[in-house]
Amino acid sequence: MVDIVSTRLQEVYANWETRTEVKRNPESARYSIDELRRIGQQSYRKKIHDREQARKIRQNSLFRIKETEPFSPLVKNKPSFLHYCCNSCTPASRNLLVNTINKQHMPFGQNLLVVNPGVSLFSKVFYYISHVSNLKEYDYPKVTQTVLEDERLKDAIKLAAWETASNENCSEKDALAKAKARAKTILENMEAKSSNLLLKITTWLLYKLLPCFIKSAVVLPSQIEMLNKANEAGLPLILLPLHRSHLDYIMMSFILVVNNIRTPLIAAGDNLRIPFFGRILRCLGAFFIKRRIDPVAGRKDVLYRATLHTYIMESLRAGHNIEVFIEGGRTRTGKPCMPKGGILSVILDAYMDGIIEDALLVPVAINYDRLVDGNFVREQLGQPKKMETFLSTIKAIWSTLRGDYGIVKVDFCQPFSLREMLKYFQNQQNKLVKTPPSQKTLKSTMSSSSLYGTDVIAEEYRLLVDSIARHVVYDCTSSMPIMSTNVVAFLLLNKFRDGCTLDKLVEAFDAMRNDLEVRDKDVAFCGESIDIVNHALDILGPGLVKQQRQEITEAVDGQLVKSNFITAIRPVSILPNVIELSYYSNTVLTCYIMDSVVVTSLYAELQSQIHDSMAITENNITVSKNRLIERSLKLCDILKYEFIFCKPCQEIEHLIAETIDNLSYTDMINLVEEVHLQEEEWSKRYARNFDDSSDEEYHNTKPRDAQYKVNLISEHAQRMEFLHVLLRPLIDTYTFSAFTLRKLVGRSLAERDLVQEVLSELKTNLDRGIVNYGESLCVDPIKNSLKLFEKWNVLECHSQENVKIFYLKDEYDTDSATTKIFDTIATFKWTRNVD
Numbered sequence: 001m002v003d004i005v006s007t008r009l010q011e012v013y014a015n016w017e018t019r020t021e022v023k024r025n026p027e028s029a030r031y032s033i034d035e036l037r038r039i040g041q042q043s044y045r046k047k048i049h050d051r052e053q054a055r056k057i058r059q060n061s062l063f064r065i066k067e068t069e070p071f072s073p074l075v076k077n078k079p080s081f082l083h084y085c086c087n088s089c090t091p092a093s094r095n096l097l098v099n100t101i102n103k104q105h106m107p108f109g110q111n112l113l114v115v116n117p118g119v120s121l122f123s124k125v126f127y128y129i130s131h132v133s134n135l136k137e138y139d140y141p142k143v144t145q146t147v148l149e150d151e152r153l154k155d156a157i158k159l160a161a162w163e164t165a166s167n168e169n170c171s172e173k174d175a176l177a178k179a180k181a182r183a184k185t186i187l188e189n190m191e192a193k194s195s196n197l198l199l200k201i202t203t204w205l206l207y208k209l210l211p212c213f214i215k216s217a218v219v220l221p222s223q224i225e226m227l228n229k230a231n232e233a234g235l236p237l238i239l240l241p242l243h244r245s246h247l248d249y250i251m252m253s254f255i256l257v258v259n260n261i262r263t264p265l266i267a268a269g270d271n272l273r274i275p276f277f278g279r280i281l282r283c284l285g286a287f288f289i290k291r292r293i294d295p296v297a298g299r300k301d302v303l304y305r306a307t308l309h310t311y312i313m314e315s316l317r318a319g320h321n322i323e324v325f326i327e328g329g330r331t332r333t334g335k336p337c338m339p340k341g342g343i344l345s346v347i348l349d350a351y352m353d354g355i356i357e358d359a360l361l362v363p364v365a366i367n368y369d370r371l372v373d374g375n376f377v378r379e380q381l382g383q384p385k386k387m388e389t390f391l392s393t394i395k396a397i398w399s400t401l402r403g404d405y406g407i408v409k410v411d412f413c414q415p416f417s418l419r420e421m422l423k424y425f426q427n428q429q430n431k432l433v434k435t436p437p438s439q440k441t442l443k444s445t446m447s448s449s450s451l452y453g454t455d456v457i458a459e460e461y462r463l464l465v466d467s468i469a470r471h472v473v474y475d476c477t478s479s480m481p482i483m484s485t486n487v488v489a490f491l492l493l494n495k496f497r498d499g500c501t502l503d504k505l506v507e508a509f510d511a512m513r514n515d516l517e518v519r520d521k522d523v524a525f526c527g528e529s530i531d532i533v534n535h536a537l538d539i540l541g542p543g544l545v546k547q548q549r550q551e552i553t554e555a556v557d558g559q560l561v562k563s564n565f566i567t568a569i570r571p572v573s574i575l576p577n578v579i580e581l582s583y584y585s586n587t588v589l590t591c592y593i594m595d596s597v598v599v600t601s602l603y604a605e606l607q608s609q610i611h612d613s614m615a616i617t618e619n620n621i622t623v624s625k626n627r628l629i630e631r632s633l634k635l636c637d638i639l640k641y642e643f644i645f646c647k648p649c650q651e652i653e654h655l656i657a658e659t660i661d662n663l664s665y666t667d668m669i670n671l672v673e674e675v676h677l678q679e680e681e682w683s684k685r686y687a688r689n690f691d692d693s694s695d696e697e698y699h700n701t702k703p704r705d706a707q708y709k710v711n712l713i714s715e716h717a718q719r720m721e722f723l724h725v726l727l728r729p730l731i732d733t734y735t736f737s738a739f740t741l742r743k744l745v746g747r748s749l750a751e752r753d754l755v756q757e758v759l760s761e762l763k764t765n766l767d768r769g770i771v772n773y774g775e776s777l778c779v780d781p782i783k784n785s786l787k788l789f790e791k792w793n794v795l796e797c798h799s800q801e802n803v804k805i806f807y808l809k810d811e812y813d814t815d816s817a818t819t820k821i822f823d824t825i826a827t828f829k830w831t832r833n834v835d
């Protein structure tokens with residue numbers, strides 16, 4: 001247990017040791033500039049080289065290594081399954097399958113859909129039934145009574161009764177009875193009733209059904225072992241997955257059940273409380289919560305909050321594990337959403353109130369070759385979400401069973417101790433605020449009134465919950481399995497938008513595969529790149545990617561000679577298909593986000609000085625590092641609701657500086673050190689990069705500027721353009737959202753209408769060729785941009801009958817003021833005339 005926690009902490013703050021070493025031993029910070037540059041470049045290149053070597057070794061000895069692993073017995077090759085899969089898929093997929101499933105393990109994990117037949121005759125004939133019936137059972141205590149008897153809930157009931165009595169003019173006794181009945185109903189509608197029997201039946205059913213539409217469900221054996229250890233630690237596990245599909249919670253529970261780990265209670269939106277299925281979900285661990293906690297905006301539903309709060313607290317006390325989809329819904333864009341802190345804050349409350357001694361938080365990332373739930377294109381083009389019904393669920397299940405969705409990969413991150421995490425944040429806060437630790441302690445005494453924590457929440461506490469939530473989402477994103485379809489979609493949209501040959505695509509795929517491994521990403525495919533690319537193209541299908549066999553003829557001695565066939569590949573880059581393709585591509589975008597931010601800022605900086613045509617002709621364009629950092633910071637601020645750029649414990653400025661250094665190591669930009677930088681200054685800055693960010697001495701020394709020369713050699717210019725293109729669709733969305741603000745001058749608009757205005761502005765400009773990317777027409781980023789304008793105090797929003805109404809703040813209620821906002825964002829839009 002201690003191991004898990006300490007490893008986690010080691011991982012999270014891995015390079016501190018190196019930094020502290022530089023700090024402890026100032027001699028090491030006194031290298032010459034050249035030496036430091038050389039060390040930086042060498043270590044970067046060595047990393048790439050080591051990765052490449054490791055990859056080769058892994059590829060050659062993959063199965064030998066796996067055979068010696070201690071976790072193999074559960075999985076065994078089962079001919080009927082392989083036969084079924086191979087018959088139901090295309091030749092390319094079959095190749096990939098034979099490469100992978102035929103072995104005991106997938107090279108990138110273990111396929112959980114395959115079961116060892118066992119030794120007895122019964123288990124050989126009825127291996128699934130035998131396997132499922134031997135699975136471990138757990139006690140899932142109900143907490144109804146303890147919740148209803150909780151003193152704080154009783155207080156909330158009295159408070160709600162008092163409010164009703166004063167508002168509705170009824171007697172206190174009647175109001176109290178009403179409030180009590182309501183609390184009971186809320187609890188009945190909410191609570192889970194996990195049943196071992198139903199879990200086993202469902203597991204058996206899933207063994208039968210999952211292979212109909214997915215080829216394999218892969219997870220690393222070492223992660224399962226880690227979870228098993230954590231499960232045995234006697235602390236509640238808080239599973240925090242990112243949410244992509246309805247299959248997420250099914251896969252999560254399935255993995256836990258088949259590995260004999262206690263299944264959690266899962267916070268499910270009450271839109272899933274549909275007839276029949278709702279009951280089943282409840283018996284499989286779902287507890288239903290309102291998606292929006294206060295139905296009437298501005299009025300807190302005290303009774304509901306208190307019931308939910310107490311229910312979670314008591315469930316934790318009773319030893320349940322909890323699973324929360326921290327984003328509060330499925331991502332519609334393929335990028336992670338910003339986390340919600342409500343339920344996480346209750347878990348923190350449970351620790352602070354001493355109800356649990358600690359909890360293990362487990363970030364989880366799940367990814368699919370193809371999304372089972374169809375796509376979100378309708379919603380992203382402004383149509384309202386269709387609510388789940390009994391009939392729609394049946395239809396969805398039926399169409400899912402007939403589909404081919406490839407591989408599912410689940411990645412469990414290392415659990416981290418809530419207590420350790422809080423201790424760390426507390427230390428950070430103490431250092432920052434410089435108050436004696438005794439005054440800053442987070443461990444509160446039992447809070448007297450903790451109605452969902454609301455009346456005791458300090459801003460500091462909110463930030464703390466928020467930081468943990470962001471940390472979790474960051475961790476999940478970093479370890480998100482990258483599927484073959486993600487890479488292919490990413491390359492097609494950003495590198496080969498006008499099409500390419502299959503050979504070119506495979507070449508680029510290979511290069512990106514290496515690059516992703518260098519970046520420590522979880523690449524969820526193996527085998528020959530050509531097979532993988534074909535598999536991805538099959539899975540994406542002709543709706544998203546067009547493939548055409550073309551005959552190439554050559555003229556020899558004036559005569560046409562028949563030669564080769566080539567396959568031409570072309571992404572379907574028109575609306576609405578391109579939005580779906582960008583969903584798959586966006587998973588990879590998060591891996592390149594910092595590079596793209598810096599390069600986009602570099603373009604913005606160049607745009608402001610591009611009039612110097614002499615510099616271009618002489619191939620002597622330079623930019624200042626500080627200006628680049630400044631612009632990058634601005635861009636990060638603009639896109640702060642789109643991406644979590646770094647962990648809350650990291651400083652974004654450092655990350656940007658590091659990205660600039662990395663770009664210079666790849667020679668895309670070259671440091672012109674002689675111009676401004678003194679040796680001593682460089683040493684200091686280098687030491688600062690390795691330093692604990694809280695060190696006062698370094699905070700107070702503002703580093704001097706450095707100049708970088710942009711390398712215009714074609715290879716580097718192409719790479720730069722590629723990184724630049726990645727953010728252009730989003731920047732277009734934000735620019736036109738800012739442009740539309742002028743429609744609010746002197747009036748207000750409902751959120752839906754405002755979003756429609758931005759969409760139609762984008763559509764008009766897409767038709768005119770001013771907007772180049774169809775994927776810019778996307779509701780989620782538009783809503784995020786409105787959130788940004790609210791944060792910038794440009795927009796104000798109030799709710800009227802649960803509809804958000806937007807209007808401009810007084811100081812921005814003019815054309816010129818809105819134009820300023822537009823200009824701020826449009827700086828990052830590379831205009832055609834200089835393109």
Ligand SMILES: CCCCCCCCCCCCCCCC(=O)SCCNC(=O)CCNC(=O)[C@H](O)C(C)(C)COP(=O)(O)OP(=O)(O)OC[C@H]1O[C@@H](n2cnc3c(N)ncnc32)[C@H](O)[C@@H]1OP(=O)(O)O
Pocket residue numbers: 199202203206243249250251253254257266267268269270272281282284285286289290291292293294300324325326327328329330340341342343344345452453454457461462463465466
């Ligand atoms: C073996 C085979 C098995 C098969 C397999 C079966 C599986 C069978 C299970 C099915 C299971 C389905 C699962 C579906 C998956 C979903 O349905 S995902 C959707 C539902 N889940 C979630 O949303 C979870 C995450 N969401 C939250 O935690 C949200 O905060 C809530 C609780 C939903 C509320 O959201 P909201 O109304 O938008 O309000 P929000 O702004 O978040 O804040 C609410 C309150 O929380 C508190 N709060 C919020 N942020 C903070 C903070 N940073 N610090 C402190 N307090 C905070 C405050 O009290 C706040 O109130 P105010 O003081 O602001 O008034």
